[in-house]
Amino acid sequence: MKIKLGEKILGRNEQFALQNRRLLRGRGILCLNVISSPGSGKTTLLARTVEDLKGKLRCGVIEGDIKTDLDAVRIRAAGAPAVQIQTEGACHLSAQQVSRALSELPLESLDVVFIENVGNLVCPSAFDLGEDARAVLLSIPEGDDKPAKYPATFAGASVVLINKIDLLEYIPFDIDRALKDLRSVNPDASAFQVSVVRGDGMQTWYDWLFARRDSVADLKI
Protein backbone atom coordinates (compact mmCIF):
# COMPACT_ATOMS: atom_id res chain seq x y z
CA MET A 1 0.00 0.00 0.00
CA LYS A 2 1.41 3.37 -1.02
CA ILE A 3 0.31 6.53 0.74
CA LYS A 4 1.09 9.66 -1.23
CA LEU A 5 1.01 12.02 1.72
CA GLY A 6 2.62 14.99 -0.04
CA GLU A 7 -0.05 14.95 -2.72
CA LYS A 8 -2.83 14.73 -0.21
CA ILE A 9 -1.68 17.75 1.79
CA LEU A 10 -1.16 19.81 -1.35
CA GLY A 11 -4.58 18.71 -2.57
CA ARG A 12 -6.19 20.10 0.56
CA ASN A 13 -4.26 23.35 0.28
CA GLU A 14 -5.24 23.63 -3.36
CA GLN A 15 -8.90 23.18 -2.54
CA PHE A 16 -8.81 26.16 -0.18
CA ALA A 17 -6.72 28.12 -2.69
CA LEU A 18 -9.36 27.54 -5.35
CA GLN A 19 -12.07 28.64 -2.94
CA ASN A 20 -10.15 31.82 -2.03
CA ARG A 21 -9.50 32.60 -5.69
CA ARG A 22 -13.18 32.19 -6.56
CA LEU A 23 -14.28 34.37 -3.65
CA LEU A 24 -11.91 37.19 -4.59
CA ARG A 25 -12.34 36.97 -8.38
CA GLY A 26 -16.10 37.01 -7.87
CA ARG A 27 -15.75 40.39 -6.21
CA GLY A 28 -13.16 41.73 -8.65
CA ILE A 29 -10.56 42.02 -5.88
CA LEU A 30 -6.86 41.78 -6.75
CA CYS A 31 -4.95 39.48 -4.38
CA LEU A 32 -1.15 39.56 -4.07
CA ASN A 33 0.99 37.06 -2.17
CA VAL A 34 4.04 39.00 -0.93
CA ILE A 35 7.14 36.86 -0.34
CA SER A 36 10.68 37.64 0.83
CA SER A 37 13.39 36.93 3.37
CA PRO A 38 12.87 38.30 6.89
CA GLY A 39 13.54 42.03 6.96
CA SER A 40 13.43 42.78 3.22
CA GLY A 41 10.78 45.41 3.82
CA LYS A 42 7.44 43.70 3.17
CA THR A 43 5.54 45.41 5.98
CA THR A 44 7.13 48.79 5.29
CA LEU A 45 6.16 48.45 1.60
CA LEU A 46 2.56 47.61 2.46
CA ALA A 47 2.22 50.34 5.11
CA ARG A 48 3.53 52.97 2.69
CA THR A 49 1.36 51.68 -0.16
CA VAL A 50 -1.73 51.88 2.07
CA GLU A 51 -0.88 55.46 3.05
CA ASP A 52 0.13 56.72 -0.39
CA LEU A 53 -2.93 55.26 -2.13
CA LYS A 54 -5.48 56.37 0.46
CA GLY A 55 -8.64 57.41 -1.41
CA LYS A 56 -7.37 55.81 -4.65
CA LEU A 57 -7.12 52.10 -3.86
CA ARG A 58 -8.84 50.41 -0.94
CA CYS A 59 -6.36 47.94 0.56
CA GLY A 60 -6.78 45.13 3.08
CA VAL A 61 -3.88 43.12 4.49
CA ILE A 62 -3.44 39.60 5.86
CA GLU A 63 -0.25 39.38 7.92
CA GLY A 64 1.57 36.08 8.39
CA ASP A 65 4.12 35.67 11.15
CA ILE A 66 5.32 32.79 13.25
CA LYS A 67 4.78 34.86 16.36
CA THR A 68 3.59 38.39 17.36
CA ASP A 69 1.00 40.73 15.85
CA LEU A 70 3.52 43.55 15.37
CA ASP A 71 2.92 43.76 11.63
CA ALA A 72 -0.87 43.93 11.75
CA VAL A 73 -0.55 46.76 14.28
CA ARG A 74 1.70 48.68 11.85
CA ILE A 75 -0.73 48.19 8.96
CA ARG A 76 -3.72 49.34 11.01
CA ALA A 77 -1.75 52.41 12.06
CA ALA A 78 -1.23 53.13 8.34
CA GLY A 79 -4.99 53.09 7.88
CA ALA A 80 -6.03 49.71 6.46
CA PRO A 81 -7.89 46.75 7.93
CA ALA A 82 -5.44 43.96 8.81
CA VAL A 83 -5.82 40.41 10.10
CA GLN A 84 -2.85 38.76 11.79
CA ILE A 85 -2.20 35.03 11.37
CA GLN A 86 0.30 33.60 13.86
CA THR A 87 1.54 30.31 12.40
CA GLU A 88 3.09 29.17 15.72
CA GLY A 89 6.14 27.65 14.09
CA ALA A 90 4.99 26.97 10.53
CA CYS A 91 7.30 28.43 7.91
CA HIS A 92 4.62 29.54 5.42
CA LEU A 93 0.95 30.46 5.24
CA SER A 94 -1.61 27.91 4.09
CA ALA A 95 -4.65 28.61 1.93
CA GLN A 96 -6.86 27.44 4.80
CA GLN A 97 -5.41 30.05 7.16
CA VAL A 98 -5.95 32.68 4.47
CA SER A 99 -9.53 31.49 3.96
CA ARG A 100 -10.27 32.11 7.64
CA ALA A 101 -8.56 35.51 7.57
CA LEU A 102 -10.53 36.57 4.46
CA SER A 103 -13.76 36.05 6.39
CA GLU A 104 -12.56 38.69 8.88
CA LEU A 105 -11.81 41.35 6.24
CA PRO A 106 -14.49 43.77 4.95
CA LEU A 107 -14.23 42.47 1.36
CA GLU A 108 -17.21 44.52 0.16
CA SER A 109 -15.14 47.67 0.55
CA LEU A 110 -11.75 46.49 -0.79
CA ASP A 111 -9.99 46.70 -4.16
CA VAL A 112 -6.85 44.79 -3.18
CA VAL A 113 -5.94 42.17 -0.58
CA PHE A 114 -2.23 41.85 0.18
CA ILE A 115 -1.11 38.66 1.89
CA GLU A 116 2.22 39.18 3.62
CA ASN A 117 3.68 35.70 3.92
CA VAL A 118 6.03 34.51 6.69
CA GLY A 119 9.54 35.91 6.18
CA ASN A 120 11.09 33.03 4.26
CA LEU A 121 12.53 33.02 0.75
CA VAL A 122 12.00 29.27 0.31
CA CYS A 123 8.88 27.51 1.60
CA PRO A 124 6.08 29.99 0.81
CA SER A 125 6.77 29.56 -2.92
CA ALA A 126 5.40 25.99 -2.80
CA PHE A 127 1.95 26.97 -1.45
CA ASP A 128 -0.76 28.53 -3.57
CA LEU A 129 -2.92 30.76 -1.37
CA GLY A 130 -5.44 31.66 -4.06
CA GLU A 131 -3.60 34.83 -5.07
CA ASP A 132 -3.70 36.39 -8.53
CA ALA A 133 0.01 37.10 -8.50
CA ARG A 134 3.13 36.99 -6.36
CA ALA A 135 5.31 39.94 -5.46
CA VAL A 136 8.83 38.99 -4.35
CA LEU A 137 11.08 41.48 -2.56
CA LEU A 138 14.86 41.35 -2.61
CA SER A 139 16.71 43.97 -0.57
CA ILE A 140 20.18 45.32 -1.31
CA PRO A 141 21.79 44.10 1.96
CA GLU A 142 20.83 40.48 1.12
CA GLY A 143 23.23 40.41 -1.81
CA ASP A 144 22.96 40.17 -5.59
CA ASP A 145 23.35 36.36 -5.64
CA LYS A 146 19.87 35.60 -4.27
CA PRO A 147 17.96 35.07 -7.58
CA ALA A 148 20.57 32.42 -8.51
CA LYS A 149 20.45 30.78 -5.07
CA TYR A 150 16.65 30.77 -4.61
CA PRO A 151 15.41 30.19 -8.17
CA ALA A 152 11.98 28.69 -7.42
CA THR A 153 10.76 31.73 -5.49
CA PHE A 154 11.92 34.18 -8.15
CA ALA A 155 10.55 31.98 -10.95
CA GLY A 156 7.05 32.27 -9.45
CA ALA A 157 7.00 36.07 -9.19
CA SER A 158 4.91 38.35 -11.38
CA VAL A 159 6.69 41.37 -9.96
CA VAL A 160 10.07 41.67 -8.24
CA LEU A 161 10.88 44.72 -6.13
CA ILE A 162 14.57 45.33 -5.52
CA ASN A 163 14.27 47.32 -2.31
CA LYS A 164 16.54 49.52 -0.15
CA ILE A 165 18.38 51.00 -3.15
CA ASP A 166 19.15 53.97 -0.85
CA LEU A 167 21.80 51.65 0.64
CA LEU A 168 23.61 51.15 -2.70
CA GLU A 169 26.18 53.77 -1.75
CA TYR A 170 27.19 51.81 1.36
CA ILE A 171 26.79 48.18 0.28
CA PRO A 172 28.19 46.46 -2.83
CA PHE A 173 25.35 45.02 -4.96
CA ASP A 174 25.53 44.39 -8.71
CA ILE A 175 22.02 45.18 -10.00
CA ASP A 176 22.87 43.93 -13.50
CA ARG A 177 23.93 40.57 -12.10
CA ALA A 178 20.75 40.22 -10.01
CA LEU A 179 18.56 41.12 -13.00
CA LYS A 180 20.45 38.77 -15.32
CA ASP A 181 20.01 35.87 -12.88
CA LEU A 182 16.35 36.80 -12.41
CA ARG A 183 15.82 36.79 -16.19
CA SER A 184 17.41 33.35 -16.51
CA VAL A 185 14.72 31.81 -14.26
CA ASN A 186 11.90 34.26 -15.04
CA PRO A 187 11.98 36.24 -18.30
CA ASP A 188 8.50 37.73 -17.76
CA ALA A 189 8.36 39.32 -14.30
CA SER A 190 8.21 43.07 -13.98
CA ALA A 191 11.21 44.28 -11.97
CA PHE A 192 11.38 47.62 -10.18
CA GLN A 193 14.15 49.25 -8.18
CA VAL A 194 12.70 50.97 -5.14
CA SER A 195 13.51 52.51 -1.81
CA VAL A 196 10.30 52.20 0.16
CA VAL A 197 11.70 54.39 2.94
CA ARG A 198 12.97 57.20 0.66
CA GLY A 199 10.25 56.82 -1.98
CA ASP A 200 12.36 56.04 -5.07
CA GLY A 201 10.52 54.05 -7.71
CA MET A 202 7.26 53.77 -5.78
CA GLN A 203 5.24 55.24 -8.65
CA THR A 204 6.32 52.39 -10.96
CA TRP A 205 5.02 49.95 -8.34
CA TYR A 206 1.73 51.84 -8.00
CA ASP A 207 1.29 51.95 -11.79
CA TRP A 208 1.82 48.18 -11.93
CA LEU A 209 -0.67 47.72 -9.09
CA PHE A 210 -3.42 49.79 -10.76
CA ALA A 211 -2.91 48.05 -14.12
CA ARG A 212 -3.07 44.63 -12.49
CA ARG A 213 -6.10 45.61 -10.46
CA ASP A 214 -7.89 46.79 -13.61
CA SER A 215 -7.21 43.50 -15.37
CA VAL A 216 -8.66 41.55 -12.42
CA ALA A 217 -11.67 43.85 -12.09
CA ASP A 218 -12.40 43.19 -15.79
CA LEU A 219 -12.63 39.48 -14.99
CA LYS A 220 -15.26 40.04 -12.31
CA ILE A 221 -17.88 37.34 -12.50
Place this chain on the structure above:
Amino acid sequence: MKIKLGEKILGRNEQFALQNRRLLRGRGILCLNVISSPGSGKTTLLARTVEDLKGKLRCGVIEGDIKTDLDAVRIRAAGAPAVQIQTEGACHLSAQQVSRALSELPLESLDVVFIENVGNLVCPSAFDLGEDARAVLLSIPEGDDKPAKYPATFAGASVVLINKIDLLEYIPFDIDRALKDLRSVNPDASAFQVSVVRGDGMQTWYDWLFARRDSVADLKI
Protein backbone atom coordinates in the same frame (compact mmCIF):
# COMPACT_ATOMS: atom_id res chain seq x y z
CA MET B 1 -3.65 1.57 11.15
CA LYS B 2 -1.95 4.82 12.10
CA ILE B 3 1.25 5.84 10.36
CA LYS B 4 3.20 8.48 12.24
CA LEU B 5 5.13 9.76 9.28
CA GLY B 6 6.50 12.91 10.97
CA GLU B 7 8.04 10.85 13.74
CA LYS B 8 9.58 8.41 11.32
CA ILE B 9 11.30 11.09 9.25
CA LEU B 10 12.62 12.83 12.34
CA GLY B 11 13.75 9.49 13.67
CA ARG B 12 15.83 8.89 10.56
CA ASN B 13 17.32 12.38 10.71
CA GLU B 14 18.16 11.87 14.36
CA GLN B 15 19.93 8.60 13.62
CA PHE B 16 22.24 10.32 11.16
CA ALA B 17 22.67 13.26 13.56
CA LEU B 18 23.77 10.85 16.29
CA GLN B 19 26.21 9.19 13.88
CA ASN B 20 27.66 12.58 12.84
CA ARG B 21 27.99 13.66 16.47
CA ARG B 22 29.81 10.45 17.43
CA LEU B 23 32.16 10.73 14.46
CA LEU B 24 33.11 14.33 15.26
CA ARG B 25 33.22 13.96 19.06
CA GLY B 26 35.43 10.91 18.62
CA ARG B 27 37.97 13.09 16.84
CA GLY B 28 37.60 16.07 19.18
CA ILE B 29 36.28 18.25 16.36
CA LEU B 30 33.96 21.16 17.18
CA CYS B 31 30.94 21.30 14.85
CA LEU B 32 28.81 24.45 14.49
CA ASN B 33 25.49 24.69 12.63
CA VAL B 34 25.28 28.26 11.28
CA ILE B 35 21.73 29.53 10.72
CA SER B 36 20.29 32.82 9.47
CA SER B 37 18.12 34.57 6.89
CA PRO B 38 19.48 34.81 3.35
CA GLY B 39 22.15 37.50 3.16
CA SER B 40 22.87 37.98 6.87
CA GLY B 41 26.55 37.31 6.24
CA LYS B 42 27.12 33.61 6.99
CA THR B 43 29.55 32.96 4.14
CA THR B 44 31.39 36.24 4.70
CA LEU B 45 31.73 35.37 8.42
CA LEU B 46 33.12 31.92 7.65
CA ALA B 47 35.49 33.13 4.91
CA ARG B 48 36.93 35.80 7.22
CA THR B 49 37.16 33.37 10.14
CA VAL B 50 39.07 30.89 7.97
CA GLU B 51 41.50 33.62 6.85
CA ASP B 52 42.00 35.28 10.23
CA LEU B 53 42.60 32.00 12.06
CA LYS B 54 44.95 30.47 9.49
CA GLY B 55 47.65 28.54 11.38
CA LYS B 56 45.66 28.76 14.64
CA LEU B 57 42.47 26.82 13.97
CA ARG B 58 42.03 24.34 11.12
CA CYS B 59 38.56 24.89 9.67
CA GLY B 60 36.48 22.85 7.24
CA VAL B 61 33.14 24.01 5.86
CA ILE B 62 29.99 22.29 4.61
CA GLU B 63 27.94 24.69 2.49
CA GLY B 64 24.19 24.25 2.10
CA ASP B 65 22.31 26.01 -0.69
CA ILE B 66 19.24 25.25 -2.71
CA LYS B 67 21.20 25.92 -5.87
CA THR B 68 24.74 26.95 -6.97
CA ASP B 69 28.19 26.23 -5.52
CA LEU B 70 29.04 29.93 -5.16
CA ASP B 71 29.61 29.69 -1.41
CA ALA B 72 31.96 26.68 -1.48
CA VAL B 73 34.03 28.51 -4.11
CA ARG B 74 34.32 31.52 -1.76
CA ILE B 75 35.38 29.37 1.19
CA ARG B 76 38.02 27.53 -0.86
CA ALA B 77 39.37 30.88 -2.04
CA ALA B 78 39.72 31.82 1.64
CA GLY B 79 41.87 28.74 2.16
CA ALA B 80 39.72 26.00 3.72
CA PRO B 81 38.35 22.72 2.38
CA ALA B 82 34.66 23.09 1.54
CA VAL B 83 31.95 20.67 0.38
CA GLN B 84 28.86 22.09 -1.31
CA ILE B 85 25.46 20.48 -0.79
CA GLN B 86 22.79 21.61 -3.25
CA THR B 87 19.42 20.77 -1.74
CA GLU B 88 17.54 21.29 -5.04
CA GLY B 89 14.57 22.95 -3.40
CA ALA B 90 14.73 21.72 0.20
CA CYS B 91 14.63 24.54 2.73
CA HIS B 92 17.11 23.06 5.24
CA LEU B 93 20.00 20.61 5.45
CA SER B 94 19.42 17.07 6.71
CA ALA B 95 21.79 15.07 8.89
CA GLN B 96 22.08 12.49 6.10
CA GLN B 97 23.33 15.11 3.64
CA VAL B 98 25.82 16.28 6.25
CA SER B 99 26.95 12.69 6.86
CA ARG B 100 27.82 12.31 3.18
CA ALA B 101 29.59 15.68 3.10
CA LEU B 102 31.65 14.80 6.21
CA SER B 103 33.07 11.80 4.34
CA GLU B 104 34.47 14.22 1.77
CA LEU B 105 36.25 16.46 4.31
CA PRO B 106 39.80 15.73 5.57
CA LEU B 107 38.66 15.30 9.18
CA GLU B 108 42.08 14.08 10.37
CA SER B 109 43.44 17.60 9.84
CA LEU B 110 40.53 19.70 11.15
CA ASP B 111 39.73 21.36 14.48
CA VAL B 112 36.35 22.80 13.52
CA VAL B 113 33.64 21.94 11.00
CA PHE B 114 31.23 24.76 10.18
CA ILE B 115 27.94 23.76 8.56
CA GLU B 116 26.41 26.74 6.77
CA ASN B 117 22.73 25.91 6.54
CA VAL B 118 20.34 27.04 3.78
CA GLY B 119 19.47 30.74 4.19
CA ASN B 120 16.27 30.40 6.18
CA LEU B 121 15.47 31.67 9.66
CA VAL B 122 12.73 29.09 10.23
CA CYS B 123 13.06 25.50 9.04
CA PRO B 124 16.72 24.67 9.80
CA SER B 125 16.04 25.10 13.52
CA ALA B 126 13.92 21.90 13.54
CA PHE B 127 16.68 19.62 12.21
CA ASP B 128 19.56 18.36 14.33
CA LEU B 129 22.61 17.83 12.10
CA GLY B 130 24.84 16.38 14.80
CA GLU B 131 26.38 19.75 15.66
CA ASP B 132 27.77 20.69 19.08
CA ALA B 133 26.18 24.11 18.98
CA ARG B 134 24.26 26.53 16.80
CA ALA B 135 25.39 29.98 15.77
CA VAL B 136 22.57 32.28 14.64
CA LEU B 137 23.27 35.48 12.73
CA LEU B 138 20.99 38.51 12.72
CA SER B 139 22.01 41.47 10.57
CA ILE B 140 21.12 45.09 11.19
CA PRO B 141 19.12 45.59 7.94
CA GLU B 142 16.75 42.75 8.91
CA GLY B 143 15.36 44.75 11.81
CA ASP B 144 15.37 44.52 15.60
CA ASP B 145 12.04 42.63 15.76
CA LYS B 146 13.40 39.32 14.48
CA PRO B 147 14.14 37.56 17.82
CA ALA B 148 10.48 38.18 18.79
CA LYS B 149 9.14 37.03 15.42
CA TYR B 150 11.33 33.91 15.01
CA PRO B 151 11.65 32.68 18.61
CA ALA B 152 12.39 28.98 17.96
CA THR B 153 15.54 29.69 15.97
CA PHE B 154 16.90 32.13 18.52
CA ALA B 155 15.95 29.83 21.42
CA GLY B 156 18.19 27.10 19.96
CA ALA B 157 21.31 29.24 19.59
CA SER B 158 24.43 28.92 21.73
CA VAL B 159 25.84 32.08 20.19
CA VAL B 160 24.10 34.96 18.40
CA LEU B 161 26.09 37.30 16.19
CA ILE B 162 24.44 40.65 15.49
CA ASN B 163 26.18 41.46 12.23
CA LYS B 164 26.64 44.52 9.97
CA ILE B 165 26.84 46.97 12.89
CA ASP B 166 28.77 49.23 10.48
CA LEU B 167 25.31 50.00 9.03
CA LEU B 168 23.93 51.29 12.35
CA GLU B 169 24.58 54.88 11.27
CA TYR B 170 22.32 54.47 8.22
CA ILE B 171 19.61 52.09 9.43
CA PRO B 172 17.45 52.33 12.57
CA PHE B 173 17.93 49.24 14.79
CA ASP B 174 17.40 49.15 18.55
CA ILE B 175 20.08 46.78 19.86
CA ASP B 176 18.63 46.85 23.38
CA ARG B 177 15.24 45.75 22.07
CA ALA B 178 16.76 42.88 20.03
CA LEU B 179 18.82 41.72 23.03
CA LYS B 180 15.84 41.98 25.41
CA ASP B 181 13.68 39.86 23.06
CA LEU B 182 16.56 37.40 22.62
CA ARG B 183 16.93 37.09 26.41
CA SER B 184 13.23 36.41 26.82
CA VAL B 185 13.47 33.25 24.68
CA ASN B 186 17.11 32.38 25.40
CA PRO B 187 18.74 33.69 28.57
CA ASP B 188 21.95 31.70 28.06
CA ALA B 189 23.27 32.39 24.55
CA SER B 190 26.41 34.43 24.13
CA ALA B 191 25.63 37.51 22.03
CA PHE B 192 28.22 39.53 20.15
CA GLN B 193 27.93 42.66 18.04
CA VAL B 194 30.12 42.38 14.97
CA SER B 195 30.84 43.81 11.57
CA VAL B 196 32.40 40.95 9.67
CA VAL B 197 33.32 43.27 6.79
CA ARG B 198 34.93 45.98 8.95
CA GLY B 199 36.25 43.63 11.65
CA ASP B 200 34.46 45.02 14.73
CA GLY B 201 33.95 42.45 17.47
CA MET B 202 35.55 39.58 15.60
CA GLN B 203 37.96 38.85 18.46
CA THR B 204 35.04 38.16 20.84
CA TRP B 205 33.76 35.59 18.31
CA TYR B 206 37.20 34.01 17.97
CA ASP B 207 37.62 33.84 21.76
CA TRP B 208 34.24 32.08 22.01
CA LEU B 209 35.25 29.71 19.22
CA PHE B 210 38.55 28.71 20.87
CA ALA B 211 36.90 28.23 24.28
CA ARG B 212 34.18 26.07 22.77
CA ARG B 213 36.69 24.11 20.76
CA ASP B 214 38.76 23.43 23.88
CA SER B 215 35.71 22.14 25.74
CA VAL B 216 34.91 19.74 22.88
CA ALA B 217 38.53 18.60 22.52
CA ASP B 218 38.49 17.72 26.24
CA LEU B 219 35.57 15.37 25.58
CA LYS B 220 37.51 13.47 22.93
CA ILE B 221 36.85 9.75 23.25
